[in-house]
Amino acid sequence: MLPVDSSVSAFILFGLVYGLIITRNVRGIRLPIWAIMSIGALLSLVLQLVTFEQALKAINFEIIFFLFGMFVLVSGLESSGLLKYITIKILEHARTPNRILVFILLILGLLSAFLINDTIALVATPIVIGLATQMRIRPVPLLITLAFGVTIGSMLTPIGNPQNLLVSLNSGMDNPFLNFMFYLGVPTFACLAVTYLILSKFYKKEFANSTIPPSLTSENIIENPTLARISLVITLSVIAGFFLIGFIKTIGVDTDLNFSYPALVGGLLLLVITKQRKKIFLQINWKIIAFFVSMFIFMAAMWNGKVIDVFASVFPTLTSSDELAAIFAIISTSAGLSQIMSNVPFVAVYLQIMQNLGVSSTDTLLWITLASASTLAGNLTILGAASNIIILEAAEKHKTEAFSFWEFFKIGSIVTVVTMTILGMFLLLYSYI
Numbered sequence: 001m002l003p004v005d006s007s008v009s010a011f012i013l014f015g016l017v018y019g020l021i022i023t024r025n026v027r028g029i030r031l032p033i034w035a036i037m038s039i040g041a042l043l044s045l046v047l048q049l050v051t052f053e054q055a056l057k058a059i060n061f062e063i064i065f066f067l068f069g070m071f072v073l074v075s076g077l078e079s080s081g082l083l084k085y086i087t088i089k090i091l092e093h094a095r096t097p098n099r100i101l102v103f104i105l106l107i108l109g110l111l112s113a114f115l116i117n118d119t120i121a122l123v124a125t126p127i128v129i130g131l132a133t134q135m136r137i138r139p140v141p142l143l144i145t146l147a148f149g150v151t152i153g154s155m156l157t158p159i160g161n162p163q164n165l166l167v168s169l170n171s172g173m174d175n176p177f178l179n180f181m182f183y184l185g186v187p188t189f190a191c192l193a194v195t196y197l198i199l200s201k202f203y204k205k206e207f208a209n210s211t212i213p214p215s216l217t218s219e220n221i222i223e224n225p226t227l228a229r230i231s232l233v234i235t236l237s238v239i240a241g242f243f244l245i246g247f248i249k250t251i252g253v254d255t256d257l258n259f260s261y262p263a264l265v266g267g268l269l270l271l272v273i274t275k276q277r278k279k280i281f282l283q284i285n286w287k288i289i290a291f292f293v294s295m296f297i298f299m300a301a302m303w304n305g306k307v308i309d310v311f312a313s314v315f316p317t318l319t320s321s322d323e324l325a326a327i328f329a330i331i332s333t334s335a336g337l338s339q340i341m342s343n344v345p346f347v348a349v350y351l352q353i354m355q356n357l358g359v360s361s362t363d364t365l366l367w368i369t370l371a372s373a374s375t376l377a378g379n380l381t382i383l384g385a386a387s388n389i390i391i392l393e394a395a396e397k398h399k400t401e402a403f404s405f406w407e408f409f410k411i412g413s414i415v416t417v418v419t420m421t422i423l424g425m426f427l428l429l430y431s432y433i
Contacts, residue, residue, distance in 0.1 A: 009047050010305020013040060017298065018340070018383070032396075033389045034291035041294035044301035058300035059293055060348060062169055063162050066260040067116075067289055070159075072267030073238065074119040075283045076231030079276060081222040083123050086111075088221060097207035098200055100131065104145045105192050105199075109153025114239055117154035117161045118288060121146065121387040125394035135210040140403045141203040143395060147388050147408070148195050148379055148415055154387075155375045156181060156188045159242055159259055162292070162386070163347040167371040169258045170351050172361030175246040183368045187426045191376070191419040198418065202411050227276055238266035288390060292344065299345035308337075308349060323431050326359075326366055331373040331424055335416065338377035338384045347374050369427055376423060380416040382408050 017040035020031060044050050050058070077083040104124075112120040128146050132139035154160030158168035158176035168176035200207070222228050241262030248255060271277045302308055330350075337346045347370060359366050378385025382392065382405055395402035 006047075006049060007305050007307075010049050010302060010307050013043055013047065013049065014302055014305075014307050016040075032287065032393055034287040034294070034393075037291050037294040037298060041297040041301075044298055049301035049305055050297060054300055054304070055297040059296045060166065062258060062260040063165060063344075064289060064292060065264045066159075066165055067118075067162065067292065068284070069238070069260070069263030069265070069267030070116050070119065071284045071289070072270055072280060073231060073235045073263075074115060074123070075280045075285075076227060076270050076274065076276075077235065078123055079280055079283055080224040080228035080231055082228035082232060084127070085221040085228075088127065097135065097210050100135075100142070101145055101196055101199055104128065104142065105149040105152075105196055108146065109149035109192055110156070112150040112154045113156040113160040115235075116159065117150035117385075117387045118285075118390050121150045121390045122285060122288075122394055124150075125391050129395060129400050137206050137210045139395065139400055140407065141199070141206055143391055143402050144408060144411060145199055147385075147391050147403075148199070148412075149192070150387050151375060151378045151385055152188060152191045152195060152419065155184055155191075155372050158371075159239075161375060162344045163374050164371045165259055166344065166347050167351060167367050169260070170355075171364075171367040173364050173367055174361075177243055177246045179364055179368060180371070183365065183427075183430060184372055187372070187423050190422050190426075194418055194422065195415050198411070198415055202414075224276065227274055230274060231270060234266045234270050238262045241266070285390075287393070288386065291386065291389070295342060295345050296348065299349065303349060323363075323365065324428065327369050327424070327427050327431065330354075330366065330369045331420060331427075334370065334373035335377045335380065335420060338374050339381050340383075342383055343374040343378050343385055347371070350374075365427065365430055372423055372427075373420065376416060376419050379412050379419065380409070381405065381412060384412075 017036060020036045041055070045052065045055060074083065108120055108124055124146055125143065128142045129139045132142045151161075154164070158164045158180050164180070167173075168180075173179055242259050245255075245257050245259065245262070248257070271281065274280065299308075333350065334343070334346065337350070340346075350370065351367075354366065354370065375385075378388065382388040382403070388408070392402045
């Protein structure tokens with residue numbers, strides 16, 4: 001147990017880190033969120049809120065290896081120009097503001113379900129900014145649409161985002177792909193549809209004053225056809241590997257294989273095969289990996305300092321014996337604590353709580369509830385999901401002022417309440433089936 005002064009230090013450090021994340025400004029200097037979280041992790045070690053051994057143990061290397069492997073593959077797709085080509089091909093059919101909203105939400109959202117929402121957020125941000133410029137509107141409405149789209153769309157599969165991956169890796173459920181798509185297929189499309197209605201209503205005046213963008217051109221976008229082919233073949237093989245692992249476990253084969261294996265092998269294979277390995281390696285989004293590593297360490301310190309206990313105490317207690325009550329508890333706790341911890345570290349902590357309370361691998365609906373509720377919670381504030389941070393960082397890199405904390409919260413609160421309600425209704429329905 002930490003002494004009282006250590007707990008006080010943990011609360012002070014928590015307030016400092018999250019205060020900086022909200023303001024992201026120190027005497028006029030804009031601080032990237034990955035750097036803030038890294039400082040928080042470093043100070044946690046310096047103040048001995050977490051030991052080096054505890055910090056190392058807190059890092060979920062399966063998540064880190066999965067992200068590394070997928071980032072390598074996406075870097076290959078991006079370096080070759082193929083990913084940009086696919087995105088432009090998708091958006092070049094959008095000739096009205098409302099159709100652009102549909103394409104960003106639906107197509108890019110579903111694309112994120114198989115290529116991780118963080119990577120789609122990173123690649124699509126500059127293209128969306130370009131669209132806003134051509135439409136002569138602020139980029140904020142389209143960037144917020146992108147944020148909601150990649151978050152909601154990623155809910156569909158166990159590899160759509162890191163928290164889904166955490167649940168699929170640690171819950172022990174059979175065939176995660178089949179279960180996620182069965183339980184979350186209809187809710188995902190329903191949430192995307194209602195989000196479209198909310199966004200089109202909320203930004204009606206801005207879209208009314210927009211101009212129809214000229215046709216996007218996908219000519220000469222693919223810079224390296226050989227790299228594009230190799231990256232695409234390996235990426236599709238990795239996705240097939242995800243399904244194969246699920247099938248193997250479904251038929252009862254006992255194996256320690258999980259989604260991080262094909263992702264890491266695929267990424268390393270691309271680096272070995274291609275001559276552009278240096279370019280691909282350098283273009284990996286190392287800031288996001290640093291953010292996740294730092295976040296795992298920082299949250300371990302906050303756990304040791306009883307910060308998480310204080311926030312968790314205000315939410316309903318989870319009882320594994322009552323499925324309906326458990327579903328409500330998981331949804332409400334996910335919505336609240338994901339804003340404080342961000343959804344990935346929240347899931348990393350909460351799944352341990354669920355397991356300690358007796359939730360087993362056969363309680364599939366409860367694990368699906370944790371994954372989906374924590375994902376949708378990412379739409380409430382910019383701190384709720386890493387993909388929101390990625391869009392902010394990518395927009396600033398292109399010298400574009402993205403959404404503020406409060407503007408995102410203003411519409412995010414509406415979207416979150418409505419989509420959480422839709423999700424809850426479907427989950428309650430499934431509990432009766």
